[in-house]
Amino acid sequence: xxxxxxxxxxxxxxxxxxxxxxxxxxxxxxxxxxxxxxxxxxxxxxxxxxxxxxxxxxxxxxxxxxxxxxxxxxxxxxxxxxxxxxxxxxxxxxxxxxxxxxxxxxxxxxxxxxxxxxxxxxxxxxxxxxxxxxxxxxxxxxxxxxxxxxxxxxx
Amino acid sequence: xxxxxxxxxxxxxxxxxxxxxxxxxxxxxxxxxxxxxxxxxxxxxxxxxxxxxxxxxxxxxxxxxxxxxxxxxxxxxxxxxxxxxxxxxxxxxxxxxxxxxxxxxxxxxxxxxxxxxxxxxxxxxxxxxxxxxxxxxxxxxxxxxxxxxxxxxxxxxxxxxxxxxxxxxxxxxxxxxxxxxxxxxxxxxxxxxxxxxxxxxxxxxxxxxxxxxxxxxxxxxxxxxxxxxxxxxxxxxxxxxxxxxxxxxxxxxxxxxxxxxxxxxxxxxxxxxxxxxxxxxxxxxxxxxxxxxxxxxxxxxxxxxxxxxxxxxxxxxxxxxxxxxxxxxxxxxxxxxxxxxxxxxxxxxxxxxxxxxxxxxxxxxxxxxxxxxxxxxxxxxxxxxxxxxxxxxxxxxxxxxxxxxxxxxxxxxxxxxxxxxxxxxxxxxxxxxxxxxxxxxxxxxxxxxxxxxxxxxxxxxxxxxxxxxxxxxxxxxxxxxxxxxxxxxxxxxxxxxxxxxxxxxxxxxxxxxxxxxxxxxxxxxxxxxxxxxxxxxxxxxxxxxxxxxxxxxxxxxxxxxxxxxxxxxxxxxxxxxxxxxxxxxxxxxxxxxxxxxxxxxxxxxxxxxxxxxxxxxxxxxxxxxxxxxxxxxxxxxxxxxxxxxxxxxxxxxxxxxxxxxxxxxxxxxxxxxxxxxxxxxxxxxxxxxxxxxxxxxxxxxxxxxxxxxxxxxxxxxxxxxxxxxxxxxxxxxxxxxxxxxxxxxxxxxxxxxxxxxxxxxxxxxxxxxxxxxxxxxxxxxxxx
Numbered sequence: 001x002x003x004x005x006x007x008x009x010x011x012x013x014x015x016x017x018x019x020x021x022x023x024x025x026x027x028x029x030x031x032x033x034x035x036x037x038x039x040x041x042x043x044x045x046x047x048x049x050x051x052x053x054x055x056x057x058x059x060x061x062x063x064x065x066x067x068x069x070x071x072x073x074x075x076x077x078x079x080x081x082x083x084x085x086x087x088x089x090x091x092x093x094x095x096x097x098x099x100x101x102x103x104x105x106x107x108x109x110x111x112x113x114x115x116x117x118x119x120x121x122x123x124x125x126x127x128x129x130x131x132x133x134x135x136x137x138x139x140x141x142x143x144x145x146x147x148x149x150x151x152x153x154x155x
Numbered sequence: 156x157x158x159x160x161x162x163x164x165x166x167x168x169x170x171x172x173x174x175x176x177x178x179x180x181x182x183x184x185x186x187x188x189x190x191x192x193x194x195x196x197x198x199x200x201x202x203x204x205x206x207x208x209x210x211x212x213x214x215x216x217x218x219x220x221x222x223x224x225x226x227x228x229x230x231x232x233x234x235x236x237x238x239x240x241x242x243x244x245x246x247x248x249x250x251x252x253x254x255x256x257x258x259x260x261x262x263x264x265x266x267x268x269x270x271x272x273x274x275x276x277x278x279x280x281x282x283x284x285x286x287x288x289x290x291x292x293x294x295x296x297x298x299x300x301x302x303x304x305x306x307x308x309x310x311x312x313x314x315x316x317x318x319x320x321x322x323x324x325x326x327x328x329x330x331x332x333x334x335x336x337x338x339x340x341x342x343x344x345x346x347x348x349x350x351x352x353x354x355x356x357x358x359x360x361x362x363x364x365x366x367x368x369x370x371x372x373x374x375x376x377x378x379x380x381x382x383x384x385x386x387x388x389x390x391x392x393x394x395x396x397x398x399x400x401x402x403x404x405x406x407x408x409x410x411x412x413x414x415x416x417x418x419x420x421x422x423x424x425x426x427x428x429x430x431x432x433x434x435x436x437x438x439x440x441x442x443x444x445x446x447x448x449x450x451x452x453x454x455x456x457x458x459x460x461x462x463x464x465x466x467x468x469x470x471x472x473x474x475x476x477x478x479x480x481x482x483x484x485x486x487x488x489x490x491x492x493x494x495x496x497x498x499x500x501x502x503x504x505x506x507x508x509x510x511x512x513x514x515x516x517x518x519x520x521x522x523x524x525x526x527x528x529x530x531x532x533x534x535x536x537x538x539x540x541x542x543x544x545x546x547x548x549x550x551x552x553x554x555x556x557x558x559x560x561x562x563x564x565x566x567x568x569x570x571x572x573x574x575x576x577x578x579x580x581x582x583x584x585x586x587x588x589x590x591x592x593x594x595x596x597x598x599x600x601x602x603x604x605x606x607x608x609x610x611x612x613x614x615x616x617x618x619x620x621x622x623x624x625x626x627x628x629x630x631x632x633x634x635x636x637x638x639x640x641x642x643x644x645x646x647x648x649x650x651x652x653x654x655x656x657x658x659x660x661x662x663x664x665x666x667x668x669x670x671x672x673x674x675x676x677x678x679x680x681x682x683x684x685x686x687x688x689x690x691x692x693x694x695x696x697x698x699x700x701x702x703x704x705x706x707x708x709x710x711x712x713x714x715x716x717x718x719x720x721x722x723x724x725x726x727x728x729x730x731x732x733x734x735x736x737x738x739x740x741x742x743x744x745x746x747x748x749x750x751x752x753x754x755x756x757x758x759x760x761x762x763x764x765x766x767x768x769x770x771x772x773x774x775x776x777x778x779x780x781x782x783x784x785x786x787x788x789x790x791x792x793x794x795x796x797x798x799x800x801x802x803x804x805x806x807x808x809x810x811x812x813x814x815x816x817x818x819x820x821x822x823x824x825x826x827x828x829x830x831x832x833x834x835x836x837x838x839x840x841x842x843x844x845x846x847x848x849x850x851x852x853x854x855x856x857x858x859x860x861x862x863x864x865x866x867x868x869x870x871x872x873x874x875x876x877x878x879x880x881x882x883x884x885x886x887x888x889x890x891x892x893x894x895x896x897x898x899x900x901x902x903x904x905x906x907x908x909x910x911x912x913x914x915x916x917x918x919x920x921x922x923x924x925x926x927x928x929x930x931x932x933x934x935x936x937x938x939x
Binding site: 030034035036037038039040041042043044046047049076077078080081086090093094095097099100101102103104105106109124127128129131132133134135136137138139140141142143144145 | 173174176177178179180181182183184185186187189190192357358359360361362408409410411412413442443644645646647826827829830833834835836837838859860861865866867868869871873874875
């Protein structure tokens with residue numbers, strides 16, 4: 001498989017990466033950039049564990065080819081906190097008990113972050129809808145919804 | 156001067172302290188097995204699987220696969236014919252001469268990339284002579300059914316498992332108590348029914364991952380996403396003829412388990428390959444599709460139930476015949492059958508009981524542990540029958556349940572005396588939370604509204620001698636490390652253990668470090684992270700270890716101060732004397748000791764406390780009657796109630812209110828208990844509304860999240876009223892008993908009972924999909 005050289009911004013930092021043409025953004029993040037916070041739960045766009053923000057929108061990174069990311073701006077879970085200061089979403093996910101096994105957490109955080117970026121005052125329904133593609137088997141979801149509501153309130 | 160002995164500060168037990176694992180998890184720093192970097196020497200495994208449900212494996216030709224550039228090795232059943240299993244050794248790493256389910260591993264390839272390994276699978280040639288298959292456990296249990304395991308009589312098992320060689324029955328658990336035949340004529344009402352519960356899948360968001368490395372001497376290291384590092388060490392060491400101490404299992408955070416990462420499922424496969432390519436780590440990661448059909452499933456169950464009561468609602472007799480669809484290999488599933496058997500009455504006091512709990516081999520995916528370990532399936536049938544009986548004699552359902560639920564001092568159907576339990580209080584709490592007895596108006600004219608309730612019990616299901624151990628190490632910076640072998644799988648056990656250690660020692664919660672990975676080489680032994688047993692069993696070990704460290708600290712200071720240790724205490728990290736009012740921070744001496752007077756040397760040294768716990772009081776049961784003094788350590792009981800609505804136009808079920816209460820003995824961390832209750836309710840609700848394997852001649856038709864839907868943010872009720880009561884457990888740390896599995900156990904029955912209340916129609920068999928409910932409403936003439 002021939003390699004493609006792409007230049008993109010990940011968590012504010014410019015990266016130059018050589019990736020095979022059949023690699024996904026998820027593979028590139030985990031295997032080339034060692035950003036293993038982004039999780040692989042199904043590799044087919046069904047569970048939301050690999051959600052990252054690409055050019056302002058939440059995407060399933062397993063469904064985006066790395067080669068499509070030339071010039072893109074990507075935010076992953078590693079990019080949410082700034083200089084040790086947690087994002088409000090992270091803070092409230094911790095405080096409300098929205099995290100159990102933690103495997104869906106990065107995807108949940110990024111879906112919620114994208115929602116708050118485009119809609120700073122979401123209704124409860126807006127939040128539930130924005131997170132409908134992020135499967136969680138542990139928490140039963142309501143604490144996650146509460147965390148996003150609290151984060152929206154201080155956003 | 157003697158100062159008054161102060162009331163001990165409250166301490167962290169019973170407080171909703173913040174979890175100690177979530178900062179890592181919220182920032183992406185938490186390491187799961189797939190995140191570990193192994194460098195360029197890493198090889199990737201893929202598995203060739205049986206395409207047929209049952210057949211004789213005549214030939215496996217791997218020569219073309221071996222010749223593919225990039226392939227480093229290929230292994231088959233001939234390489235590793237040893238049988239393994241947790242309770243019944245009936246399964247080899249790969250099929251040897253017979254395949255028994257679609258997806259069964261037949262061979263595995265290790266290659267330099269996953270793509271090459273996958274491509275090599277197509278080059279492996281199989282020759283299989285198909286055999287008639289068994290897909291129904293009730294039929295499969297009959298004599299004359301196609302036999303899956305002709306060698307059953309040779310399989311090794313403990314003395315509490317009862318296979319019937321010459322049949323497909325791999326375990327038959329019986330209770331014979333009182334005389335059911337004599338009791339039926341005394342019953343004013345009898346309900347007899349058959350309930351079918353489908354297979355479901357755990358679907359943790361993290362699929363199984365394992366990486367194996369063998370060194371040139373054959374010592375193996377396995378990094379695995381597991382609930383059971385020590386059970387894996389024991390089973391895999393035997394399978395591969397390696398001493399246990401040379402089989403090292405390292406387990407990082409687990410991305411959800413729910414039972415499927417207990418025991419061994421796929422972890423032998425990378426070891427089988429790694430032993431042939433020594434020095435190369437070999438990674439095997441299940442795809443989501445493989446996770447569906449090759450991982451342990453929750454067995455399907457067919458329940459034939461007959462229960463009777465007198466005119467006042469007193470339960471008189473129960474006959475319960477359960478056929479468990481154990482699947483192709485029942486190494487773990489046989490014990491689900493046993494648990495379903497000894498708990499088969501549910502939390503009820505019934506004087507006459509006849510139970511047959513039968514595990515049957517079928518050509519379906521292998522059954523295994525699933526959160527609840529047989530109890531959700533059993534209660535799905537049993538608690539609907541209780542609802543029907545109450546209706547039949549015209550009694551309020553809450554009153555009926557309260558009249559019959561088991562109480563401290565009652566005799567359990569296995570002969571054990573029940574300990575004190577607050578199940579009646581749980582019933583009252585959930586009934587009040589949804590305004591039981593008050594008929595609610597539907598929220599729209601096209602809707603039907605109703606309420607349902609169910610109770611439950613569950614005991615830890617495990618070998619009688621499942622043990623726990625812990626080590627407490629004091630540090631010179633005021634912290635302490637607690638080493639344990641139990642796994643953090645999301646339930647919060649690292650946090651609960653830190654609370655118990657802090658409380659026992661007199662140290663602040665924030666001073667306690669509990670972290671992974673669990674490493675069988677360095678972590679103390681723990682049987683498995685299953686059965687809701689850690690808070691109780693590992694909690695006991697941690698408490699003992701902390702007590703040991705505490706006593707050593709007090710003895711040392713007493714010696715230095717020439718005081719009696721009884722006059723000393725540790726509060727908030729400081730040793731104080733109630734007698735002399737002296738004080739000294741623990742950190743000042745727990746590593747470097749204390750100087751003797753006049754520079755005459757030192758006393759003390761690094762303080763380490765150890766603790767071990769194993770229940771020694773669980774007894775065997777008579778194989779014919781199921782009677783014995785103590786079948787289990789204890790039961791956690793509870794209740795759930797729901798207020799629901801059905802849309803007549805679509806059949807869609809919506810849960811408006813849900814309430815759950817369990818007797819947890821002592822809530823070490825009330826907020827974490829509530830988290831288990833909420834998450835468990837939603838998992839139970841999801842299984843009730845959406846989930847079921849569509850198995851058609853052994854083919855799993857819905858092995859993806861699109862076709863096998865689980866509950867999402869859009870499906871859950873806005874509020875789940877999570878409550879608990881605390882009747883202290885005499886053998887638990889601070890009175891605690893487990894609650895991890897229990898919250899999903901009564902949910903299917905509670906929802907089925909609510910559907911009946913709303914519509915007048917009884918739909919016994921989950922899942923209660925919109926389609927199924929709608930068609931039932933059409934059949935009943937409720938909608939045209």
